[in-house]
Amino acid sequence: MAELQELTQVIIKGNRAEAKRLTQAAIDAQVPARQVLDALVAGMDEVGRRFQRNEVFVPEMLIASRAMKEAMALLEPMLVKAGIKPEYIAVIGAVQGDLHDIGKNLVAMMWRGANFQVVDLGTNVPAEKFIAAVKEHRAQVVGLSSLLTTTMPAMQATVKAIKDAGLGSLKVVVGGAPITQDFAKEIGADGFSPDAAGAVDLVRKLLAA
Amino acid sequence: MTTQGSLTGRERVNRMFARQDQDRIPRHESFWPETITRWQEEGLSGEQSDVLDLLESDFGQVTWMWPSPFRGQGRTIQQDASTRVVRDEHGKLARYWKNKSGTPEHLGFDCDSREKWEQVYKPALLNTGLQVDVHAAKRAFRRARELGQWAYVAGVESFEQTRTMMGDEITLMGMMEYPEWIRDVSVTCTDVMLRNLDAIVAEGVHFDGLWTYGDMAYNHATMCSPATYRELIWPDHKRLAMWAHAHNMKFIYHTDGDINGVMDLYVEAGFDCIQPLEAKANMDIRTLCPKYGQQLAMFGNCNVMKYATNDRAVIEEEIRAKLEAGKKTRGYAYHSDHSVPPQVSWETYQFIIDLVKRYGKY
Ligand code: B12
Numbered sequence: 071m072a073e074l075q076e077l078t079q080v081i082i083k084g085n086r087a088e089a090k091r092l093t094q095a096a097i098d099a100q101v102p103a104r105q106v107l108d109a110l111v112a113g114m115d116e117v118g119r120r121f122q123r124n125e126v127f128v129p130e131m132l133i134a135s136r137a138m139k140e141a142m143a144l145l146e147p148m149l150v151k152a153g154i155k156p157e158y159i160a161v162i163g164a165v166q167g168d169l170h171d172i173g174k175n176l177v178a179m180m181w182r183g184a185n186f187q188v189v190d191l192g193t194n195v196p197a198e199k200f201i202a203a204v205k206e207h208r209a210q211v212v213g214l215s216s217l218l219t220t221t222m223p224a225m226q227a228t229v230k231a232i233k234d235a236g237l238g239s240l241k242v243v244v245g246g247a248p249i250t251q252d253f254a255k256e257i258g259a260d261g262f263s264p265d266a267a268g269a270v271d272l273v274r275k276l277l278a279a
Numbered sequence: 280m281t282t283q284g285s286l287t288g289r290e291r292v293n294r295m296f297a298r299q300d301q302d303r304i305p306r307h308e309s310f311w312p313e314t315i316t317r318w319q320e321e322g323l324s325g326e327q328s329d330v331l332d333l334l335e336s337d338f339g340q341v342t343w344m345w346p347s348p349f350r351g352q353g354r355t356i357q358q359d360a361s362t363r364v365v366r367d368e369h370g371k372l373a374r375y376w377k378n379k380s381g382t383p384e385h386l387g388f389d390c391d392s393r394e395k396w397e398q399v400y401k402p403a404l405l406n407t408g409l410q411v412d413v414h415a416a417k418r419a420f421r422r423a424r425e426l427g428q429w430a431y432v433a434g435v436e437s438f439e440q441t442r443t444m445m446g447d448e449i450t451l452m453g454m455m456e457y458p459e460w461i462r463d464v465s466v467t468c469t470d471v472m473l474r475n476l477d478a479i480v481a482e483g484v485h486f487d488g489l490w491t492y493g494d495m496a497y498n499h500a501t502m503c504s505p506a507t508y509r510e511l512i513w514p515d516h517k518r519l520a521m522w523a524h525a526h527n528m529k530f531i532y533h534t535d536g537d538i539n540g541v542m543d544l545y546v547e548a549g550f551d552c553i554q555p556l557e558a559k560a561n562m563d564i565r566t567l568c569p570k571y572g573q574q575l576a577m578f579g580n581c582n583v584m585k586y587a588t589n590d591r592a593v594i595e596e597e598i599r600a601k602l603e604a605g606k607k608t609r610g611y612a613y614h615s616d617h618s619v620p621p622q623v624s625w626e627t628y629q630f631i632i633d634l635v636k637r638y639g640k641y
Contacts, residue, residue: 173497
């Protein structure tokens with residue numbers, strides 16, 4: 071449908087006024103909520119890929135994500151009515167001692183853009199808070215961010231505390247500037263992604279398995 | 280001290296900028312405060328300045344400038360029985376506990392709209408008067424001259440100032456949605472900076488260089504696109520570089536992150552030197568020097584992630600390789616690729632000083 075393709079395009083451009091207008095028009099025209107959702111998700115997905123290739127940068131990601139969020143607010147009641155739930159429930163935060171949040175926010179945005187429910191605990195988050203939030207929201211995945219070599223030990227301790235808490239099949243994924251695949255493996259995390267778009271693929275892969 | 284060998288620090292750095300022969304590469308370093316504390320526990324007697332003396336740093340800071348709209352006027356704007364909300368001098372809002380210590384909760388930024396910028400923050404910035412202690416600068420300048428150091432004024436440039444005042448999200452989204460607004464903030468911050476610089480010079484402090492700080496990149500790229508940077512911030516960076524040149528000074532630009540995409544713009548704006556060239560963000564003087572080494576002096580690039588291993592062989596190879604690459608252009612000064620973190624032991628850092636001295640000879 072041409073309108074839905076256009077909706078995808080305006081999300082990519084981060085045009086929130088148009089995103090809301092087209093979403094409302096689709097709702098009014100009784101386009102199935104699933105199709106509207108797919109068009110929005112396709113937009114964020116494309117922005118993530120372009121970001122990965124350095125074709126767009128943080129500002130473009132931020133405005134695309136806000137356009138998506140505002141369109142989703144309109145669509146929300148239709149999704150509920152149609153019984154469409156978020157794909158996964160995720161908790162995210164920067165580990166204790168770390169105040170960097172730009173990268174973590176982008177990951178949260180990409181996850182929301184992929185129709186995950188995201189509980190963002192902010193920065194400087196102690197392990198207990200991660201565990202409590204996972205229990206409260208019945209999360210399937212938890213994301214830990216660390217930007218400092220000095221908070222990498224806190225990341226390690228948090229992964230251990232979460233694993234020791236015995237939270238069933240919960241997956242722990244990690245990221246941040248100094249984090250590598252090797253480090254992730256070493257501290258017992260289930261996955262690592264160097265960037266926000268990859269964080270979506272990572273969770274899908276881990277949870278589909 | 281700095282007059283070691285045949286050249287003073289000042290002569291050495293000036294010769295580096297001119298790509299003339301030097302006895303050794305110039306040196307400087309930055310540290311996390313926690314690093315110095317650790318080293319004091321491990322036997323360092325003295326402060327950061329003493330470590331810089333051991334390194335025989337060639338650089339002397341005259342003053343530090345971070346213009347703010349409410350200078351010295353952080354204040355409580357709201358409170359209840361156990362907490363208070365404070366707006367700091369830049370406009371950042373945080374909640375503090377009254378009866379216990381602990382990390383304050385970051386709440387946001389007071390300057391969150393164009394109206395607020397125009398009605399409150401812009402007039403405040405323009406009306407706060409001088410933001411430097413000119414007399415202290417004069418004293419520091421005299422001392423730097425006595426020590427034969429290359430004297431510089433350090434300051435935060437407009438992109439960093441904007442983010443400090445309005446936060447990353449408002450700033451970065453504003454670049455897309457209200458570019459004229461962000462441009463206005465950048466121009467205003469730069470005007471204020473230049474006014475302060477003029478005041479310092481008017482007092483007879485003819486320092487050698489302007490070293491501006493503004494982190495515009497991260498591990499994978501610049502925060503905004505090179506095109507956005509060119510349009511909104513670069514003209515002010517160019518203004519700062521031109522001001523420096525008009526006063527017979529050099530212009531050093533500090534940024535973290537991967538700046539490969541904007542190096543040509545730096546050259547075009549007339550920057551003289553880039554620091555600290557973060558290795559883990561794909562910056563490598565082995566490829567940068569051959570390409571940009573004539574136009575831009577390179578300052579730094581020794582990988583602190585390698586220092587943090589405390590593995591002597593790893594560290595020696597890093598310093599040897601980087602210094603060798605830098606020396607080929609004669610336009611290179613030693614610095615780590617940001618600041619030395621507290622994982623590095625005092626013993627290791629003393630070894631690093633030895634290596635820098637050994638491999639830094641011409
Ligand atoms: C901006 C910045 C700051 C800002 C932060 C503002 C904010 N609101 O976040 C401020 C000024 C506050 C700051 C403070 C400090 N910083 Co700082 N900062 C940076 C800088 C320049 C950019 C970070 C950033 O925003 N990147 C942009 C985002 C998009 O990238 P990202 O965070 O890497 O995230 C991506 C991926 O890593 C990944 N990802 C991130 N999180 C997660 C999580 C999951 C689950 C997954 C899957 C993926 C993932 O996806 C993201 C998007 O693609 C970096 C330099 C760098 N190379 O990263 C230094 C840097 C991280 N900081 C550093 C330092 C030293 C500090 C300070 C200690 C001192 C200082 N400079 O003031 C303090 C510490 C404060 C604290 N306790 O946390 C050092 C750390 C060095 C080290 N040895 O660890 C760095 C590397 C600078 C350097 N060159 O050395 N900093």
